[in-house]
Amino acid sequence: MLAGLQNVTFEFGARVIVKDATWHIQPNERIGLIGYNGTGKSTLLKLLTGGFSPSKGTVEKSRDTTIGYLHQDLLSFDTNESILQVALGAFERVIQLEKEIEELGKELERTGDEKTLHEYSDKLHEMDTLDGYNIHHTTEEVLQGLGFSNADLHRPYKEFSGGWRMRVLLAKMILAKPDLLLLDEPTNHLDLPSIEWLEKYLQHYQGAVVIVSHDKYFLNRMVTKIIELYQKELHVYNGNYEFYETEKEIRIEMQQKAFENQQDYIRQNERLVERFRAKASKAAMAQSIMKKLDKLDRIEDVSVERPNIRINFRVDKTPGKVLVELDNISKSFGEQVILDHAKAEIERGDKIALIGANGKGKSTLLRIIAGIEPIEGERKWGHNVDESFYAQHQLESLNLNNTILDEMRSCGAQMTDAELRTLLGCFLFSGDDADKKIKVLSGGEKARVALAKTIVSKANFLMLDEPTNHLDMHSCDLLIDALKKYEGSLVIVSHDRHFISKTANKIWEIVDHQIKEFKGGYDEWVAWNERMAAQAKQVASSKKGEQKANAAPAPAPVVKEKPVEAAPKNQAINKEQKKELQKQQRQFQQAEEALNKNKALLKTLEAQLADPAIYADKDKFLEAEQGYKKAAEENKQLEQKYEAVFNLLMELEEHAG
Incomplete structure (x- = not known):
């Protein structure tokens, strides 16, 4: 066991966070720690690291166990060092060794002392054992994987924003290779390519990893065990997040039945007490029943903690066929070009996810669509469009002196206070929270208020920039469910792959300063990209083999290309396109068969020319040589x-896609 909790109870004042919890973390485990917002997940991690002490029980840790803990409080760290130097801080011993070796080298040059030579050799050996000569290369690789360019590596750490600083600290932590990594929302500040890189890195990480995350997609790919903090207890599920969801439903159903059975039992016994209490002859029996009920271990009602409220959109007007038209749009910031004479249309019913790496201009494009970003070119609203835009800057439009409820009333939703309070519950404002003033809220809480206002606006076109950033999983699911039923159109910028996969019917990317559209959902887009990458790799491999064959007589590899698949079934392809696609697929297979047949002939002729016996017969040699030349030309x-x-x-499939 690396670390764990043994019968731990922890309280904040009168509030119990966890009661009699036992949890042992074993080497190489991949654990997802989940629970509703505010239940105490981060508190559990702080207990493991010694940041908090338990009210009861013990926190256990092996003497040699090293722990790395990534959390938001790390952002208070500041320095003038470059981000490369900060990340290299993971290799304290190697950096110390570098200095010692340099000093010993100078002393050795000066004295030639044998003792110094031995010490110098020992230090070199330790450096080699620690793979110290590769730390700069490894550190650069990790930082680049997390989205930093070569030019960024030597920029001062203090020049970067909070999200980028967190990436540097994450890089430093994983480079230090602690036995146990505790990661609190590691994907919050990452774009899609960086999340994918982190997944691959952590899958091969030689140590245990505990992840707190609301990113279901990330958890599904990363963890093999789920620990849920629910109703002050830790519940263990031996599987990934999908397994947890299925198993949790079964457990909830069983708990609900047990709760109902116990309530029936309690009601029956309470009726007996009422009946017997007044009779002197039965008073002792009534007392006995009451004592038995007092000692009863009560089963919690599963529906108490977070009821399944629904978010319902109201759309007043139906817009025209085209909501927004972008024509010949160009946008740049100094030398950084975002769009160059780009075109696109958003049609009624489109639910578009705008995805890609940070810095590619997704939020800029969203502002262009909203009509609030200066551009070259033409951007036109369609007929009857009633839009609502959610982004971080919307927080500035909140009235700081209003209560949350006042702010919700001000957006003209025509909902009752009870309905507004119910809706605010979906955005993690329960009970009296709705009466808090906007000015006392944190940045995340303000963001949730702004998102709630966007949702109740009755707009038929929504533009949402990272709407899930400050929501927990349950609230994300409620929002997904609402957006699925939403009758309007929307454009979303998000790095949450689960959220995108459940809400979008089109994918937009900015590629070569143009808006590239894929007509299909996120999972189809991923599959299409994988297919295209595999085909490109096979073609490159085929070309390489061909160049080898032409350079020297050697057996040529047989090309085993998979036939190109048709576009996803749910995409609308007209008959002519489909017919042409099928025709080209047939031609592709015929070309592939002819090429493979010819390569087999080339292989046979090469084998003949490699046989020394053929050179004894001039006619046979000339025939084989001419045959080879002809086959090579063909x-x-x-x-x-x-x-x-x-x-x-490829063009046909892309057009169809």
């Missing part, structure tokens, strides 16, 4: 035809 033509058909297929 191979070249077949390769060109194969490539042409392949490229046409």
Whole structure:
């Protein structure tokens, strides 16, 4: 066991966070720690690291166990050092060794002392054992994986925003390779490519990892065990997040039945007490029943903690077919070009996810769509569009002197106070929270108020920039459910892959300063990209093999390309496109078969020419040589035809997609 809790109870004042909890973390475990916002997940991590002491029980840790803990409080750290130097801080011993080796080297040059030579050799050996000569390369690799460019590496840490600083500290932590990594919302400040890189890195991490995250997609790919903090207890599920969801439903159903059975039992016994209490002869029996009820271990009602409230949108007007038209749009910030003569249309019913790496201009494009970003080119609203825009800057429009409830009333939703309070519950404002003043709220709480206002606006076109950033999983699910039923159109910027996969029917990317559209959901887009990458790799491999064959007589590899699949079934492809696609697929297969057949012939002729016996017969040699030249020339033509058909297929599929 690396670390854990043994019969731990922890209280904040009168509030119990966890009661009699036992949790042992074993080497190489991948654990997701989950629970509703405010239940105490971060508190549990602080207990494990010694940041808090339990009210009762013990926190256990092996003497040699090293722990790395990534959390928001780390942002108070500041320095003038470059981000490369900060991340290299993970290798304290190696950096110390570098200094010692340098000093010993100078002393050795000066004295030639044998004792110094031995010490110098020992230090070199330790450096080699710690793989110290590769730390700069490894650190650069990790920082680049987390989204930093080469030019960024030598910039001062203090120049970067909070999100980028958190990436540097994450890099430093994983480079230090502690036995146990505790990561509190590690994907909050990452874009999609960086999240994917982190997944791959952590999957091969030689140590245990505990992750607190509201990113279901990330948890599904990362963890093999779920620990849920629910009703002040820790519940263990031996599987990923999908397994947890299925198993949790079964457990809730069983707990609900047990709760109802116990309530029936309590009611029956209470009726007996009422009946017997007045009779002197039965008073002792009534007392006995009451004592038995007092000692009863009460089962919690599962519906108490977070009821399944629904968010309902109200759309007043139906817009025209095209909501927004972007024509010949160009946008740049100094030398950084975002869009260059780009075009796009948003149609009624579109639910678009705008995705890609940070810095590519997603939020800028969203502001262009909203009509609040200066541009070159033309942007036109369609007929009857009633829009609502949610982004971090919307927080500035909140009236600081209003209560949350006042702020919700001010957006003209025509909802009763009871309905508004119910809705605010979905956005993690329960009970008296709705009466808090806006000015006392944290940044995350203000963001949730602004999002709630956007949701109740009765708009038929929503623009949402990172709407799930300050929500827990349950609230995300409620929002997903609402957006699925939403009759209007929307554009979302989000790095939450689960959220995108459940809400979007189109994917937009900014590629080469143009808006590239994919007509299909996120999972289809991922599958299409993987298919295109595999086909490109096979073509590159085929070309490489061909170049090898032409450079020297050697057996040529047989190309085993998979036939190109048709576009996803749910995409609308007209009959002509489908017919042409099928025709090109047939031609592709024919070209592939002819190429493979010719390569097999080339292989046979090469084997003949490699046989010394053939050179004894001049006629046979000339025949084989001429046959080889002819086959090689034919191979070249077949390769060109194969490539042409392949490229046409890619274009057709992309157009269909």
